[in-house]
Amino acid sequence: MSNYPERAAQLMRRIEQLAAISEEAGVVTRTFGTPAFVQGRNLVQQWMQQAGLQVRVDNIGNLRGRLASARPGAKTFVIGSHIDTVVNAGRFDGPLGVLLGLDLLEQLAARRAELPFHLELLAFSDEEGVRFHTTYLGSKVLTGAFEPALLGRTDAAGISLAEAITTMGGNPTQLAADVLPAAEWRGYFEAHIEQGPVLWEQQVPVAVVTAIAGQRRVELTFRGMAGHAGTVPMTMRQDALTGAAEFVLLAEQFARAHGRSLVATVGKLQVPHAASNVIPGEVVCSLDLRSPDEAELAAAYEQLRQQAEALAARRGLTLDWHLVQQTAPVSCDAALNAGLREAVAGAGYPVIELVSGAGHDAVPVSQVAPATMLFVRCYRGISHNPLENVEPADLAAALQVAEQFLAGLISAG
Structure with a gap:
C-alpha cells in the first residue's frame, strides 16, 4: 500500500x-x-x-x-x-x-x-x-x-x-x-x-x-442629497447611507427566510466624499447572491431588486442596480x-x-x-x-x- x-x-x-x-x-x-x-x-x-x-x-x-x-x-x-x-x-x-x-x-x-x-x-x-x-x-x-x-x-x-x-x-x-x-x-x-x-x-x-452554486453579483448605487449634519431636520433628509444600511439588513433577512440553499452577502460599502458632519448623498454597495437552484436564484434576484427599489422610493432616493456577474449553477x-x-x-x-x-x-x-x-x-x-x-x-x-x-x-x- x-x-x-x-x-x-x-x-x-x-x-x-x-x-x-x-x-x-x-x-x-x-x-x-x-x-x-x-x-x-x-x-x-x-x-x-x-x-x-x-x-x-x-x-x-x-x-x-x-x-x-x-x-x-x-x-x-x-x-x-x-x-x-x-x-x-x-x-x-x-x-x-x-x-x-x-x-x-x-x-x-x-x-x-x-x-x-x-x-x-x-x-x-x-x-x-x-x-x-x-x-x-x-x-x-x-x-x-x-x-x-x-x-x-x-x-x-x-x-x-x-x-x-x-x-x-x-x-x-x-x-x-x-x-x-x-x-x-x-x-x-x-x-x-x-x-x-x-x-x-x-x-x-x-x-x-x-x-456548484450559481452566483449573481450586483453593484447598487443609492443617491440622495448631501447636506449639513447639523441643519437638516431628520424628517427632511435623503440619506443614502441609511438607505444602504436598510438594504444590508433586508438582504440578510431575505436570505435567512429562504433557508440554507440561498445566501446573500453585502461585502462592500463605499461612501464618496465621506465626512463626519455631512449627510451621505451617495453610497455604492455590493450584493453577492448564490444558490445551487437556478429558479430560486433568479426569483431571489428579482425580488431583492424590487424590494431595493421600493426601499429607495420610500426614502426619496434613486437607485442604480447594475448586474456585474452572472454564473449559472x-x-x-x-x-x-x-x-x-x-x-x-x-x-x-x-x-x-x-x-x-x-x-x-x-x-x-x-x-x-x-x-x-x-x-x-x-x-x-x-x-x-x-x-x-x-x-x-x-x-x-x-x-x-x-x-x-x-x-x-x-x-x-
Whole structure:
C-alpha cells in the first residue's frame, strides 16, 4: 500500500514552499501576472519537470504538465486547480489541488504505457480574478470560453490584460490555440478545501461535491442629497447611507427566510466624499447572491431588486442596480461522482455529499466536459484568510481517495 502519510508530508512541504513566495512579505499574495506569481509558477514547473511530465506554459499563463498515453486517439483527463491567490490569502486554496495532482502523476509516471487516456495537470493562472476583476481566466482559455473583449480591461495601475499577458511571455492573439476541444476531454477532477465548516464539524476528512452554486453579483448605487449634519431636520433628509444600511439588513433577512440553499452577502460599502458632519448623498454597495437552484436564484434576484427599489422610493432616493456577474449553477457529472463515492467508501470514510457555495475552475470546465470535485476538510471552514489550514492526516486521506478514484478510471479505460 502507498505510504500516504509520507506523501502527505511531502505535499505539505511543497504547499509551504509555494506559500513563501508572495508579493508582500509575511502574507500570501500571488495575483495573476505579477513577478511573485511567475516565481511561484516557476517553482511548480520545476517540480513537474522533475516528475517527468511534458511541461509547457500556455499564452494565458496556465502551467500544463502532461503524461501522454500511447493509445491512438486517446482523450485527455485533466486534474487541476489554480495557483493565483486573493490578497492576504491562506496557503491551501488552489495550490492543494495542483500539488495533490502532481503527487498522483508522480506515482503514475513510470506506468504511462498503461494509461488509456492522457493525463494533464493544470495549474490555472487566474481563478480568483483579483487583479482584473475577472473570473476563471485560465480555465476559460482552456475550454474556449474566453471573451476577447477582456483583453482591454485594465488593473489599478492602468495595465491592460493584453499587456500583462505579453509581459509574462504569452501572446494575447494566440489564446484560441490553447483550447482543449470538447471532443478531446475524458473528464476533469479537482481537489479543493471545503471553504466551509461542515466537514470540520462532522470530523470527516473528505466529501464529494454534487453541485456548484450559481452566483449573481450586483453593484447598487443609492443617491440622495448631501447636506449639513447639523441643519437638516431628520424628517427632511435623503440619506443614502441609511438607505444602504436598510438594504444590508433586508438582504440578510431575505436570505435567512429562504433557508440554507440561498445566501446573500453585502461585502462592500463605499461612501464618496465621506465626512463626519455631512449627510451621505451617495453610497455604492455590493450584493453577492448564490444558490445551487437556478429558479430560486433568479426569483431571489428579482425580488431583492424590487424590494431595493421600493426601499429607495420610500426614502426619496434613486437607485442604480447594475448586474456585474452572472454564473449559472453547475451539477457535477453523475458517473464521475459515482466513482468518487466508491473511492471514498473504499478508503473507509463516510460518504458525504456537499454543494459548493464558492466558484471553482470546474464551472467553465463543466460546460465542455464531465467534471467532479473532492472537498478536503479545513480548519473551522476558514478560507481566504491566513488561518486557512489542513491537517496532514486529511491530506493523506485525500491522496488515498483521489488515487483510488483515478485507478478506477484507468481500469475502466
